[in-house]
Amino acid sequence: MVLGLGTGSTAAFVVDKLGQLLSTGQLSNIVGIPTSKRTQEQAASLNIPLSTLDLHPHIDLAIDGADEVDPNLDLVKGRGGALLREKMVEAASSSFIVVADDSKLVSGLGGSGLAMPVEVVQFCWKYNLVRLEGLFKELGCEAKLRLSGDGREKPYVTDNGNYIVDLYFKNPIKDGFAAGKEISAMEGVVEHGLFLGMATSVIIAGKTGVEVMTK
Numbered sequence: 260m261v262l263g264l265g266t267g268s269t270a271a272f273v274v275d276k277l278g279q280l281l282s283t284g285q286l287s288n289i290v291g292i293p294t295s296k297r298t299q300e301q302a303a304s305l306n307i308p309l310s311t312l313d314l315h316p317h318i319d320l321a322i323d324g325a326d327e328v329d330p331n332l333d334l335v336k337g338r339g340g341a342l343l344r345e346k347m348v349e350a351a352s353s354s355f356i357v358v359a360d361d362s363k364l365v366s367g368l369g370g371s372g373l374a375m376p377v378e379v380v381q382f383c384w385k386y387n388l389v390r391l392e393g394l395f396k397e398l399g400c401e402a403k404l405r406l407s408g409d410g411r412e413k414p415y416v417t418d419n420g421n422y423i424v425d426l427y428f429k430n431p432i433k434d435g436f437a438a439g440k441e442i443s444a445m446e447g448v449v450e451h452g453l454f455l456g457m458a459t460s461v462i463i464a465g466k467t468g469v470e471v472m473t474k
C-alpha cells in the first residue's frame with residue numbers, strides 16, 4: 260500500500276503510529292510518500308520505507324491534518340508551510356483522510372481569522388503580495404509575508420525554496436473555487452492553501468469523542 264504522509268502536529272501522531280505498527284509487525288508492505296522534509300526525517304527515523312511521487316505516481320491513501328475544515332469537507336491547509344507538496348501528494352491519492360480537532364471546524368473557509376497561505380516565488384514577492392491583497396479587497400483581506408527566525412527577522416522559506424504570503428480575511432471566502440482559480444492564475448504564485456473537493460472524509464476529535472464526517 261502506498262501512503263501519503265502528512266505534515267504538522269496532528270499528522271505527526273499518524274506517522275508515529277505507523278512506525279509503531281511496523282516495528283511490532285502489525286503492519287507490513289507499505290511505502291510512504293512524505294509531504295515535507297520534516298515528515299521525511301520523522302518517517303526515516305522510524306524506519307518507515309519511503310519513496311517519491313516520481314516512483315509511485317498513484318497513492319492509495321493520504322492522511323493529513325488541516326487548518327480549517329468547512330461543512331463540505333473543503334479545507335485550508337499550509338499554516339505549517341507544506342501546502343505545495345501536500346497538495347501534490349493528496350491530489351494523487353485515491354483516498355484522502357483528514358485528522359483534526361474540533362477547533363479546526365469553520366462555517367466558511369477563511370473564517371477563522373487565521374492565515375490562508377499562498378506560496379509565491381521569491382522574485383518580486385512584494386508585487387504579488389500587493390496583488391493578492393487587492394484580489395480580496397471586499398473581504399477585508401490583509402496580506403503579510405510569513406517571517407521566521409527567533410526575532411521573526413527573515414522571510415520563511417518553504418522546502419521548495421519559495422516564500423509564503425499569508426492572507427487574513429475579515430469575512431469568509433464566498434466561492435472557494437473562484438478564489439482558488441484567481442490566485443492560481445497569478446504569475447509567480449506557486450500554490451495556495453485552499454484544498455477543495457479533495458478530502459474523502461474528516462475525522463474530528465472533540466471533548467465528547469470522535470466524529471467522522473463524510474460527504
Ligand SMILES: O=C[C@H](O)[C@H](O)[C@H](O)COP(=O)(O)O
Pocket residue numbers: 265266267268269270323324325326336337338339340341342345
Ligand atoms: O503545512 C502544514 C499542513 O497543512 C498542516 O497539515 C496543517 O497546518 C495542520 O497542522 P496541525 O495539525 O499542526 O494543526
